Amino acid sequence: MERTLILLKPDCVQRRLCGTILSRFEAKGLNIVALKLLQVTPELSKQHYAEHVAKPFYPGLEAFITGAPVVALVLEGLEAIRVVRDMLGATNGLKAAAGTIRGDFSSSRQMNLVHASDGPEAAAREIALYFQPSEICAYQPCLTPWLKADDE
Numbered sequence: 114m115e116r117t118l119i120l121l122k123p124d125c126v127q128r129r130l131c132g133t134i135l136s137r138f139e140a141k142g143l144n145i146v147a148l149k150l151l152q153v154t155p156e157l158s159k160q161h162y163a164e165h166v167a168k169p170f171y172p173g174l175e176a177f178i179t180g181a182p183v184v185a186l187v188l189e190g191l192e193a194i195r196v197v198r199d200m201l202g203a204t205n206g207l208k209a210a211a212g213t214i215r216g217d218f219s220s221s222r223q224m225n226l227v228h229a230s231d232g233p234e235a236a237a238r239e240i241a242l243y244f245q246p247s248e249i250c251a252y253q254p255c256l257t258p259w260l261k262a263d264d265e
C-alpha cells in the first residue's frame with residue numbers, strides 16, 4: 114500500500130468541485146485516511162513548493178495557492194502515487210487528456226484544481242507538512258474484498 118498527499122486547490126474549492134473530485138477518488142477504490150480544510154500560508158507554500166521557489170512563475174503560484182482555502186487529504190491504495198497522477202492528467206489542463214480530472218474540468222496550467230505527490234519521497238515529505246501522525250486514520254475498508262483479489 115502507498116500513501117499520497119492530495120491538495121484540492123483554491124480553484125477547486127471556489128468552483129465547488131471538491132465533492133465531484135473526491136467521489137472520483139472514492140469510486141476508484143482509493144481510501145481517504147486523512148482530510149482537512151485549511152488556508153495555506155506563504156511560509157507553507159514555500160515549503161511545499163521548495164523546488165519551484167526560484168522559478169519565475171512562483172510569485173503567481175504562491176498568490177494563487179494562498180488565495181482561498183484548500184482541502185488536504187491523504188489517499189491510500191495500491192500504487193496510489195502513480196494511479197492518482199494518472200487520474201489527474203497532464204499539469205496543464207489544456208493539454209490533459211479527456212477523461213482525466215484536469216482534462217475534464219481545467220483549462221489552465223496554474224489553476225489545475227488538484228496537486229498530488231510525484232513520488233514516494235515527495236509523498237512522505239508532503240504528508241508530514243500537512244498532517245500530524247495522529248491525524249491519519251488507518252482503517253480496513255469493509256469493501257476491500259470487492260475491490261481487489263486477496264493476492265493483489
Ligand code: CMP
Binds near residue numbers: 165
Ligand atoms: P502542482 O502539481 O501543484 O505543482 C506545481 C504547480 O505549479 C503546478 O501544479 C501548477 O499549478 C504550477 N505550475 C507549473 N508550471 C507552471 C508554469 N509554467 N506557470 C505557472 N504555474 C505553473
